[in-house]
Amino acid sequence: MGQGDIIPGVTDLSVSVSTEDGEDGEDGSRTLVRLVGEADVTTRVLGDMLGAEGAKKPRLLLLDVSGLTFIDSAALHEIVRAYRKLRADGCRLALISPSPPVARVLQLSALDQVIPVHASAEEASAQ
Amino acid sequence: MSSRAGSFPASARIIAAHGSSAAGPVVVPWTGRAAGGLPHGGSWTWRNLPGRWRPGRFTSQAMGRRVQVTIAGGSSEAGTAVIDERFDAATLHLLRARVTACAAAAGMPADLVPEVTLAVHELAANAVRHGAGEGRLLLYAAPGSLRCLVSDAGQDAGPWSVRQGHGLWIAREVADQVTVSSGPHGSQIVAVFSWRGAANREGRGSEAT
Numbered sequence: 001m002g003q004g005d006i007i008p009g010v011t012d013l014s015v016s017v018s019t020e021d022g023e024d025g026e027d028g029s030r031t032l033v034r035l036v037g038e039a040d041v042t043t044r045v046l047g048d049m050l051g052a053e054g055a056k057k058p059r060l061l062l063l064d065v066s067g068l069t070f071i072d073s074a075a076l077h078e079i080v081r082a083y084r085k086l087r088a089d090g091c092r093l094a095l096i097s098p099s100p101p102v103a104r105v106l107q108l109s110a111l112d113q114v115i116p117v118h119a120s121a122e123e124a125s126a127q
Numbered sequence: 128m129s130s131r132a133g134s135f136p137a138s139a140r141i142i143a144a145h146g147s148s149a150a151g152p153v154v155v156p157w158t159g160r161a162a163g164g165l166p167h168g169g170s171w172t173w174r175n176l177p178g179r180w181r182p183g184r185f186t187s188q189a190m191g192r193r194v195q196v197t198i199a200g201g202s203s204e205a206g207t208a209v210i211d212e213r214f215d216a217a218t219l220h221l222l223r224a225r226v227t228a229c230a231a232a233a234g235m236p237a238d239l240v241p242e243v244t245l246a247v248h249e250l251a252a253n254a255v256r257h258g259a260g261e262g263r264l265l266l267y268a269a270p271g272s273l274r275c276l277v278s279d280a281g282q283d284a285g286p287w288s289v290r291q292g293h294g295l296w297i298a299r300e301v302a303d304q305v306t307v308s309s310g311p312h313g314s315q316i317v318a319v320f321s322w323r324g325a326a327n328r329e330g331r332g333s334e335a336t
Contacts, residue, residue, distance in 0.1 A: 012220075041252045042216045070223065072248055073294040074256070101241050108242065108297050 013037040015049050019058065031058040032096075032121055036067035041074035050082035057089050062121050066097035071105050083115050092116070094124040209233065210266035216255050222264060223248050233268040236322055243273065243320045246301040249294035250277040250316050258314070272321035279314055 014037055020030045031053055039046050053061060063079065065071070083093040094116040098106060106112040118124035209229045214222045226247045230240045247264070254262030258279035265276040299305050302318040 038220060040219060040248070041256060042219060070245075072245065072252060073297055074252060101245075104242055105245060105297070108245075108300050 013039050013043050013045055015045055017049065017053060029056075029058045030060045030062065030125065031056070032062045032064060034064040034067065038070040039068060039075035040070065040072040043075055046075055047078040047081075050078055054082045054085050054089075054091075057086070057091055059091060060125065061086060061091065061093045062096050062124055063093065064096040064121070065102045066099050068099050068102050071102050073105070073109060076105060076109060076111060080111060080115065094118055094127075096121055096124060207268055208265060209268045210264055213261060213263050214251055214255070215261040219248065219251060219255065222251055226264075226266065229266055229268065230273060230320075233273055234270070235273065235320070239320070239322055242301045246298040246318065246320070247275050247277070249298050250275065250318060253277075253294050253316075254279050271323065272319060275318045275320070277316045277318075 013035060016034045016036075018032050020032075033049065033053065035046070061082070079093075079095075086093045095102075095106075096118055097120065098117060103112075106115070106117065116124070116127070118127070209232070210225055212222060212225065223244050227240055227244045230243050231237070235243065247266070251262060251264055254277055261279075263278050267274040267276075295305075298316075298318055301320065303321050304317075304319040306317045308315050308317075
């Protein structure tokens with residue numbers, strides 16, 4: 001974690017993580033993370049969670065961002081960092097059902113061209 | 128909070144306004160006084176002059192919170208200071224709520240408010256991350272436009288290392304104009320957000336930018 005990169009703050013973000021084991025004979029697993037609230041430069045829990053879940057190298061890490069009411073470029077950067085790390089490990093990360101504010105930031109930053117975005121977890125898993 | 132001199136004044140008085148909104152942007156000279164007592168002066172470029180903006184207080188709903196908004200100072204043809212606030216990491220989310228409330232109150236089309244809030248947040252977050260850990264936001268409202276000034280609050284912070292990250296890039300995408308200036312007491316970013324036809328904004332589709 002970069003020193004001084006993330007500043008403690010009071011933004012409300014709740015994170016729930018659920019993991020499914022891989023299907024018969026398949027290695028790896030599917031992790032679904034649901035983010036609800038606001039994620040910004042002060043939201044330490046986001047980078048911590050992504051680092052911890054990414055280290056487990058799930059076959060597919062899905063971030064359900066439908067409940068995010070705000071995201072800034074710093075929080076988005078944490079997601080991009082996790083995406084790159086997972087890809088280097090041969091894993092995938094995808095965003096599920098972005099709320100309008102999230103979709104707008106993805107569009108403004110052109111990161112929707114980089115990170116896969118799907119309407120549902122089922123759609124992402126089918127890829 | 129210590130009484131550090133900001134790099135722009137605590138209050139500014141518009142001393143003259145030339146031209147009219149129909150002719151496009153208008154350059155308005157101003158004077159003011161900084162917290163440390165030093166007189167300041169300069170000029171701002173405004174669009175859509177003249178107009179009416181009444182000072183007063185009202186409450187608004189922003190991001191699920193009830194927000195008290197104070198429109199400070201008197202109205203002028205060039206706009207009114209609607210926010211003059213210091214911020215740090217702990218208050219960035221409150222600042223966003225205030226910007227959202229003030230932008231809506233200023234008549235900004237609803238579909239523009241979230242991205243303007245985001246852009247102002249990115250400038251403020253830049254001051255928190257790369258400046259002294261705190262900063263100051265001044266937001267001026269005029270008919271058809273908002274003008275935002277973000278400065279580093281600490282004179283001991285030195286000039287910002289303004290980073291060309293996604294934050295500033297997003298602000299440049301959203302704003303009509305972004306100006307970055309550095310001085311011995313830190314740096315200041317000015318961003319102007321304007322919209323046309325506030326009276327018939329219902330016709331503005333999300334694609335029609």
